[in-house]
Amino acid sequence: MPFTGYQKFVIFILAITQFTVILDFMVMSPLGDMLMKSLDLKPSAFGVAVSAYAFxxxxxxLLTAGFADKFDRKKLLLFFYIGFIGxxxxxxxxxxxxxxxxxxIITGLFGGVIGSISMAIITDLFALQQRGRVMGFIQMGFGASQVLGVPIGIYIATLWKWEAPFWMVAILSIFIAIAIAIYLKPLTAHLALQHDRSAFAHLWHxxxxxDYRIAFTATALLSxxxxxxxxxxSAFAVNNLGVNYNQLTMLLMVSGVSSLVVMPIIGKLSDKINxxxxxxxxxxxxxxxxxxxxxxxxxPLLIVMALNIMMMIGIMSRMIPSSALTSAVPEMSDRGAFMSINSSLQQIAGGIAAAVAGMIVTQKSKGSPLEHYNTVGYVIVVISIISIILMWRVYKLTIKKPHYSKVEPAAAEMNEML
Incomplete structure (x- = not known):
């Protein structure tokens, strides 16, 4: 099923929006070693700084979930994106x-909701059979942030100070917000389906x-x-693997390029294969x-690069099909609330993960190797096994849906308008 011209624009604007939000979060990792040395932080303190955004x-x-289906999705996206810029x-x-x-914390309060609003927009405008490709393109923001944003961020951070990458993200985001305000059409088809009288009732509903709780749990464990x-x-690469800052930039770029190549392919495959x-x-x-x-x-750097590429392939190949499957679970009337709660649990789980990792990983002194990082790897293996079981249950839910092989009403309506 081909995309319309407007659908292509929506994919692009949501992808570049995701690029800035992901870059704002992702840049914390490569700046980790620089931040810990500059502000004299222990790994546990840095873990708190990372998890503060997520929590x-x-x-x-969670606070906005009850309101997520009661407003034009374009207005919600703009409101939270402007807050994210601030x-x-x-x-x-x-x-x-x-x-x-x-x-x-302030950035997280606004930025953390943008992904869920974008997911609701995608699910409104694209049929399930298109969503693998859409997710592949949207998730390219993840790879693009590593190819372009993170290396540039590290470069300007070394030229000036670690704060500089955040100014770069803010300036770019202002131009994107203007494009959203001018070109994105209102999305209000879901408003006619609302039956809950209050935001709390809609949240509880x-x-x-x-079925929703199964999807929520699967998403949390994946996060x-x-x-x-x-x-x-980055701290592990520098202090344990022997990668210097110049090589770190190259490593991130290579990993990012690999994800940019892989994601569209995985997106297409997930629309054709189970x-x-x-x-x-x-x-x-x-x-x-x-x-x-x-x-x-x-x-050796080449081996580190090869392993990073292989790991990126695995991560992206999980994210795209799992996002597409989860998007098929909610009904249209619950979509905004579902995506908000799902995103919240994703962020909270991520915050817990970062904080727990900060408690597991230790470092005796500045520049010394990180210890117990391999324990984190073993914990991830156990969690991934449980995630496979839960995602199987999500898959079973999606194939029972009456709209599994049909175009969504909002998507059909938009296609007729265009």
Whole structure:
């Protein structure tokens, strides 16, 4: 099923929006070693700085879930994106650990909801058989942030200070917000389906559904597995694998390029092949690479690059089919609330993962190797096995849906308008 011209624009604007939100979060990891040395932080303190964003994003999603289906999705996206820009500017102004944590909390309160609003828009406008490709393109923001954003961020951080990358994100986001305001059409088809009188009733109505809770749990566990390695990835590469800052930039770029190549391919495959099969195979692949990588000592750069590429393939091959499957679970009338709660649990779980990783990983002194990082790898393996079981249950739910092979009403209506 081909995309219309307007659908292509929606994919692009949501992808570049995701790029800025992901970059704002992702840049914390490569700046980790620089931040810990600059602000004299222990791994546990840095873990709190990373998880502050995630916890506040999770709280924000829960607070807004009841309202998520009661407003035009375009207006919601703009409101939270403008708040995200403000929080990012605050990060650029931070000059102490306490202010940085406060700034990350504010950024999370707004930025954490943007992904769920984008998912609701995607599910409104695209049929399930298109969503694998859409997710593949949207998730390219993840790879693009590593190819373009993170290396540039590290470069300007070394030229100036660690705050500089946040200013870069804020300036770019302002232009994107203007494009959203001018070109994105209102999305209001879901408003005619609302029956709950209050926001709390709508929130409870969504949470109380058993099928939804299965999807929520699967998403939370996937996030725990994904977030545990990320905060200390750059510190592990520098202090354990023997990668210097110039090589770190190259390493991130190579990993990002690989994800940009892989994601559209995985998106197309997940629309043609069983989505759960791809997810399960990718999970097993990622578990193997994860155990190998976290047990490495000083390693040649080419081997580190190869393992990072293989790990990125596994991560992306899990994210795309799992997102597409989860998007098929909610009814249209619950979609905004479902996506908000799902995103909240994802962020909260990620925050817990980052904080727990901070308690597991230790470092005797500045520049010394991180210890117990391999324990994090083993924990991820256990969580990934449970995730496969839960995603199987989500898959069974999606194939029972009456709209499994049909175009969504909002998508059909939009196509007729165009």
């Amino acid at each position: 506040s994003a999770g709280l924000s999603g 929080g990012t500017i605050f990060c650029g102004l931070a000059e102490s650990y306490a202010v940085l944590v406060a700034a990350r 969504t949470v109380s559904k058993r 725990i597995g994904g977030f545990m390695m990320m905060p200390f990835g 989505k759960f099969t791809i997810f399960a195979a990718a999970s097993v692949w990622m578990m193997i690479i994860c155990v190998v990588y976290t047990n490495l000592g000083v390693t």
